Amino acid sequence: MTTAMMTDTRAGAALAGIDWLFLGAGLAATAILMALVLLDGQPASAALILGGFGLGVVFLKAEFSFTAAWRRFLVRGEAGGLLGGLLIIAVAAVVIVPVAAIFPNFGGAIAPLGPSLVIGAFVFGIGMQLANGCGSGTLYTAGGGSGRMLIALACFIIGSVVGSLHLPAALALGGIDPVIASKYFGPWGGLAVTLASLALAAVLIIAVARWQGASVWPRRGLVIGGALIGLLTIAVFVAGGHPWSVTFGFTVWGAKLASLIGFDVSSAPFWQWAGPKRALADSVLSDTSSLTDFGMIFGAMTAAAASRPFARASWPPLKSLAAAAIGGLLMGWGARLGFGCNIGAFVGGVASGSLHGWVWFGAALGGCLVGIRLRPAFGLSKD
């Protein structure tokens, strides 16, 4: 067989693997949303959709999973996945910490410290191990053709609306205002402190891995994926003025759907705060997190359909679907009380130099320990 014939055969096999229906659907849906926001004269919104699209592609192709990475660290001591997550944060922090501190049009992901944050993050950690995906993970796997994660996403949305109704009471338990590194050390000192905190965390994680005799370094794909996700996180920050967040969009979608079927949440205290009130009243395409969420779903759909038949797998056992549903509900509720997910609270928080990001990480890691113990009850492995 000649080289030309072999190349033709490979190209033919690659083309045969493409799921044209869903490839077209993913691209068409993205184009429709982009057209809608551009018709409104909002190029920044189009950039957010594109940023989300890129994140969906990279997450899917790099198979980047916070949930599996945290589980492998807690169960086997493997450090690679966790270090990949820290790489994302380090890349993003280089821009977010100083820019948010210097330019008034930009802001970091900050949040108060208190019982609401700890309880929410802990419950989120349980949920992410049951669902087998966090906020970003749920988006890209659901977008990528996992019916199981489609159920997790639906329940995530429901849980986050319930959480929005409980958040004001949880905040009344007390707390202190956000602690932000740049506020105490200035833009560049704040960046140095943030990077030092990441380095310290990396050293601790590597020490645990070595102590347990587990693998330490992330695989090459994870390093490249982490760096790209970090750069896309910066792009989303520049386009939206705030770090990338995922779960507020879910809460808005859920509240709008709830209103549609007769459950009007607009009078609840959470929906009387200026931001949520505006988000509920305005077009869903006026909300930054919804824009990146949509982009991420369709980016993952496009990337998945470009490489294999889309959503051809059979449905998993009922127990596994129950875990996805319960996990989704817990993540939704926990994300509202804990001020976000792995992205909005952990990545965004730490990359903004906000102490709440590390508190969220610790509490969610504790919740993961509980979630990992619960997984066998749903037919899921502890690994």
Place this chain on the structure above:
Amino acid sequence: MRFVYISVLVLGLAAVLADHLSSPSSGRAVSPEDFAGACAPCGAPCPSAQKK
């Protein structure tokens, strides 16, 4: 599963379109943190403001 996906995709896009066309879209996209008094990505107020 493909039928479920196609249904969700069509219904979801229709819902987004309907919402966009029937709701005001007042300028650039915002996040709840853009509003005065917001202390978290969801727009929650600061504990110090709640005590006042």
